[in-house]
Amino acid sequence: MHNNKYLRDEIIRISGADVSKCMRCGKCSATCPAYDEMEYHPHQFVNMVECGDIEPLLNSESLYKCLSCFACIDRCPRGVQPAKVVEAVRLTAIRKQGANHITADDIPAVVDADTPQQLLVSAFRKYTK
Amino acid sequence: MKVSYFPGCTLKNKAKDLDMYAYKSAEVLGVTLEEIENWQCCGGVFTTANDEVATKLSSIRALKYAGDKEQPLVTVCSACHNVIKQTNHAMQTNSAFADKVNRYMAADGSYKGETEVYHYLEMLRDLVGFDVIKEKVVNTLKGKKIAAYYGCLLLRPNKVMRMDDPENPTIMEDLIKSLGADAVVYAKRNECCGGYISLESPDAAKKNSIAIIENAKVNGAQMIITACPLCKYNLEKCGADIPVVYFTELLAEALGVKEDTNA
Ligand code: SF4
Ligand code: SF4
Numbered sequence: 001m002h003n004n005k006y007l008r009d010e011i012i013r014i015s016g017a018d019v020s021k022c023m024r025c026g027k028c029s030a031t032c033p034a035y036d037e038m039e040y041h042p043h044q045f046v047n048m049v050e051c052g053d054i055e056p057l058l059n060s061e062s063l064y065k066c067l068s069c070f071a072c073i074d075r076c077p078r079g080v081q082p083a084k085v086v087e088a089v090r091l092t093a094i095r096k097q098g099a100n101h102i103t104a105d106d107i108p109a110v111v112d113a114d115t116p117q118q119l120l121v122s123a124f125r126k127y128t129k
Numbered sequence: 130m131k132v133s134y135f136p137g138c139t140l141k142n143k144a145k146d147l148d149m150y151a152y153k154s155a156e157v158l159g160v161t162l163e164e165i166e167n168w169q170c171c172g173g174v175f176t177t178a179n180d181e182v183a184t185k186l187s188s189i190r191a192l193k194y195a196g197d198k199e200q201p202l203v204t205v206c207s208a209c210h211n212v213i214k215q216t217n218h219a220m221q222t223n224s225a226f227a228d229k230v231n232r233y234m235a236a237d238g239s240y241k242g243e244t245e246v247y248h249y250l251e252m253l254r255d256l257v258g259f260d261v262i263k264e265k266v267v268n269t270l271k272g273k274k275i276a277a278y279y280g281c282l283l284l285r286p287n288k289v290m291r292m293d294d295p296e297n298p299t300i301m302e303d304l305i306k307s308l309g310a311d312a313v314v315y316a317k318r319n320e321c322c323g324g325y326i327s328l329e330s331p332d333a334a335k336k337n338s339i340a341i342i343e344n345a346k347v348n349g350a351q352m353i354i355t356a357c358p359l360c361k362y363n364l365e366k367c368g369a370d371i372p373v374v375y376f377t378e379l380l381a382e383a384l385g386v387k388e389d390t391n392a
Contacts, residue, residue: 014178036333037326037333067324068174068324069285070281070286071320073285074284074285074287074295081177084177084178087176110329114365114366115143116142116358116359116361117170117358118144118208118358119173119325119328119362120328121138121172122208122359123325
């Protein structure tokens, strides 16, 4: 495991989440509606960021599975705010030049007659910079 | 009463009913929704990172517009409401963020989060009153069993949204009851439908949405109401065999201002 202290501090700073308060109870992951889709679960994001083990998270599809439902924020008994940690790691990944997760060219194939604008703007807000 | 109104991009397109019935019902209840001039899309989801400024400016412009008119800001889409309310909270509580925003928008004058933000449901409860709505009902929905679907964005994060008890909300059930119908309470009414995951993994959204519909049906629901265009889309796409309608449409029906499209 590589301890990347700079990235760790940066992610803690932009997320505003206090990962050191986590007591490893796993409640965030237990309540996460995207749990089955994720390789790394919300409690693992929290723990791995705390340890500076960030590269595996940056390269994981799990970044794009979080639904921003904020259930982990409301239900964490320690006020850690795991969703903010996931978001800060995702931003660190997609802020790199050329690292957008989707492009406009991907859209025609996945929309149908009922697709609400909200779906597209939300996906672009979360997956691109 | 006049309020500033932020409709949002979907309400001018795929969710026109949510918008139209919001206007019509508000008129009956003595509220004029004054649409904000030149409003810009809220972006659909709030970016929680402290160092994101540009993505939050459209919300701040809308908030400031309402503030300058000394009006509360009302939204009806769950997502717009969530983004705008979280942005306003950041302006109130994060002085470093507020300072950056105000430097960026210096030409427009400063803003500190003064505007009051109401979801349309909160407007009904807190500014109009469910008892007043009850008196204005002309088509009672008596006998209908209706399930409210809250999803995520109306309620969470609760520290910011402060709409209701996030695990045992009652605001939509109270509305349903004031219209004369029976409110069906079920466990999954505040669990996520899948949100924007339906773009890349429609099956994942389907799994979540089916669980919600089934849970509502097992408890006797004949209809589901929502305030969110994306929730409606996901719940319908999963193959729901009960109608999923906007709460404003139900309200307009009870208040007698829903156009009879079958006529
Ligand atoms: S906000 Fe993301 S990580 Fe947290 S519970 Fe929801 S989907 Fe899971
Ligand atoms: S719910 Fe909170 S305390 Fe429990 S594992 Fe998740 S982040 Fe840690």
